Amino acid sequence: MPSAGLSSRLASPRALQLSALLAMFALYMAQLVSALIPYVPVFVTASVTGIAFDTYLQYRRPAVVALLGKIRFDVTVRQLLRDMLIVVGLLRIDGIDPLGEQAPLLIALLVMYVCHFACQAAAIVVRRDRTLPVVTRNIDTSALRLSAAPPRILARRASHRLLTFSVPATVGLALTAATTDAHWGGIGIGVSIALFGGGALCLATWLRPGRRAAGEREVMAWLDAWLADYQPTVAMYFSGGTASAYQANMWLSTLADVEGKPLIVLRERFMVNKIDATDVPVICFPKVASMFALENSTLKMMLHPANAAKTSQVLRIPTIKHAFINHGESDKLSSCNPYAKAYDEVWVAGPAARDRYRLADVGVEDKDVVEVGRPQLSPIQVGTGAKGPAADKAYTTVLYAPTWEGWDGNPGNTSVVLAGENIVRHLLADDRVRLVYKPHPMTGSQVPAAGAANERIMAMIREANARRSGARPGPEAAAELTRRAAELDRLTSTTFRTSADEMERMMLQGRPDGDRQAAVAEATAAWEAAYWASFPEWEHLIVTDARPAIFTCFNQADVLISDVSSVVSDWLSSEKPYAVANTSGMSEVTFRAAFPTVSAATVLTPDAKGVPDLLASVRGEREDPHAEARASLKEHLLGPSNPPSVDRFNAAVRALCAKADERRVRMAARGGTAGIPAQRSTGDAESTSSESEDSVTA
Structure with a gap:
């Protein structure tokens, strides 16, 4: 039954799209047939309904519009076809002679389209003029003469503009068809011409000399001056897709507290507003050529929370040292990626990660691995949470936080597909359990079966809540x-x-x-x-939004159930019990040996029959066999508690910055030596990066 319900939900958008397409083509057919007969009532109704329906789709059903675009039936083609059929109808209706006395209607219609294309051309020019070579946040940009944007319908919504501004013309021509009076058509087309022409003139005001944005050279000169004044020393570099911003956001608090002048460097324009609230200056360099402005700045080192295709571009800047800090550590292969050897140093939490790189033999030398702990784990409380010992609580809070299926879709990556429903079923069967379910935000993005299982799990939790009752907090x-x-x-x-x-x-x-x-x-x-x-x-919770964050869920939970992922490593900071689902097909002995983070965990098989014993140990009803092992594993994974991770992190920053300073001194000394390249000038950097920008791949 759940599968059938899910299928119906997945099918409904497709059915809606198909219905919308059929309705649109039916209106075109009705307009064509009634124009040829001619049959004025149907012709007028189909013409007006057609543009109204198209406008509705444009504003309310963008998925249908996108589908039409894929088959090359975009808004311009649709509107031209609609107006052409109107002209055909006017030619066929008695009492109307659009090629004779009413020829000005056709000329006016052509003028309307000329105004439309003029408005579109002005919009393109304005958009290009307002696209700067860099995008910033938390930086005073008053010197750049930035200004407010033109109305969106004029500057960036060409499809909406064409349909909306064409409505008066279509209605006017339909009235002409109904009354044989050309004045209505003239009035309607005149209004549309005024809208398109007025839009073009309005956009042109943004191109006046005093209102135009600063040019690329002026912007880059301003940026050089700002960098010279701010004198950044440490930057976090990030590039990725819309769903990956969390990888950078988890390091914001650490970056804000780092010694020196921090900076955030991004590569995608949309990412500027994906970064959470921070006081750290943010600069986005969409082009490689612009990014090389950093080469002659005071920037000494960059922190990299993720590997990305564009990372190789910034690694070419020789004046900057680079440290890979990752966005989480686990026993998965992604935590010992061979790409890490491209960085000057690899910063890890504790000895476990150092061993992981050594055993993986991927080219990362042990001397380049630096243990810094995990400074962002400070909000995690040690013990059994804020509500007291689990044994004394009416409900045991279980956090089930499975990871996603990974880029390779290996069924052993996530427990959601093979074990998730069994785990949740056993938890919900215990009346003393309160379940907090927080799936990875990318669950189902790679394997549809994971998304389907995730939907079934959430349905199970909702049904369990419906069967529970009790007092609720007041209003x-x-x-x-x-x-x-x-x-x-x-x-x-x-x-x-x-x-x-x-x-x-x-x-x-x-x-x-x-x-x-x-x-x-x-x-x-x-x-x-x-x-x-x-x-x-007593209420089970499903947490799929960014808030509350995973660490907050840690502090509420008495026990964690997860997969082999960085969630487990972070959870160990709390020293509370945890379980890991084994859906890899390995025996438990092999599984524990392959993944050190599992050594202090209860291992659950896909049938999840070990859940009751796990709950009993959490409640003190049976001995907790892994209590001592968790404390030992915590230090092995995250490093010692003293000195604090923040201090170790800052020490690593100072050391790598010192290496950058030493290199600058050496290169300055070699500057006058024949045959040895010195630091490039700004012009050289721009030239080099511009020439190779299109050929750079990761």
Whole structure:
């Protein structure tokens, strides 16, 4: 039954798209047939309904519009066809002579399209003029003469503009067909010409000399001056897709506390607003040539939380040292990627990762591995959570946080497909369990079966909640959560006009006022407290949003069930019990030997029959066999507690910056030696990067 329900939900969008396409083609057919007969009532109705329906799809059903675009039936073709059929109808209707006395209607219709294309050309020029070579956040850009964006329908929504501005013309021509009076058509087309022409003139005002944005050379000169004034020393470099921003966001608090002048360097324009609230300056370099402005800056080192195709481009800057810090450590192959040998150093949490690279034999030398701990784990509480010992609680909170299926789709990567439903079924069968289910945000992106299993698991949890009952927090708890959420949104979300473009957002996201990051941290803690207080202690939860974060879920849980992933390594900071699902097909002995993070865990088979024993040990009903092993494994994975991870991280920063300084001194000394290349000038860097930009691949 769940599978059938899921299939129907998946089929409904396709059915909707097909229905919309059939309806559109039916309207075109009705317009054509009624124009040839001619039959005026149907002709007028089909013409007006056609553009109304097309406009509705453009604003409300973009998926259908995208499908039409794939078959080369875009909005311009559709509107031209619709107007052509109207002309055919006017030729066939008695009392109307569009080629005689009413010929000005056809001429006016052609003028309307000329104005449309003129408006479109102006929009393209304006968009290109307002696209800067860099995008920034938390940097004062007043010297660049940035300005607010034109209305979105004029500058960036050509399809919406064409349909919306063509409505008066279509309605006017339909009235002419119904009344044989050409004045209606003339009025309608005149209004459309005024809209298109006025739009073009409006856009042209953004191209006036005093309103145009600064040119590329001026922007880059401004950036060089800003870099010289700010004097950055440590940068975090990040490139990736829309769903990968969390990999950078998890390092923001650490970067903000790092010694020196921190900087965030991005490569994709959309990523600028994917980065969470921070006071650290952000610069996005979409092109390699622009990024080489960093070569002559004071920047000494870069931190890399992820490997990306564009990473190889920044590694070519010889004045900067590079450290790979990863976005989490686990026993998976991705945590000892051969690409890591491209960096100057590989920073890991503890001895386990050092051993992992040594055993993997992927070219990373042991001397280049630096143990720095995991400074961002400080919010994780040690012990059994804030509510007291698990044995004394009415409900045992279990956090089930499976990972995703991975790029290779190996069934051993995630427990969701083979074991997830069994794990959840055993947990829900225990009346003293409160389940918090937090799947990886990319679950189902690679293997559809994982997405289907995830949907079935969430359905099981909802059904279990429907069978439970008990006292709930009063309305004041919900009101408090709403208030805290509004405050947090105010601090973390920048409200932009609907028409705001990249330049306008850049203008509004200048230097932050005060310590915004500290305010966000305080507001987040208040929201998290209100969030958990808004639910009764017996209610199972499904957490799929970015908030609450995984570490907050750690502090609420008494035990974790997960897969071989960085979640397990981070959880060990709490020293609380955990279980790992073995869906690899290995025996338990082989599984523990292959994945050191499992050595202090309860191993669950796909049938999840070990869940009751796991719960009994958490509640103190039976001995916890892994208590001592967890403390030992924590130090092996995350390093010693003293000195604190933050101190070790900063020590590593100082050491790598010192290596960058030493290299600069050596290169300066060699500058006058024949045959030895010195540091390139800015012009040389731009030339080199421009020539090779298109050929760089990872």
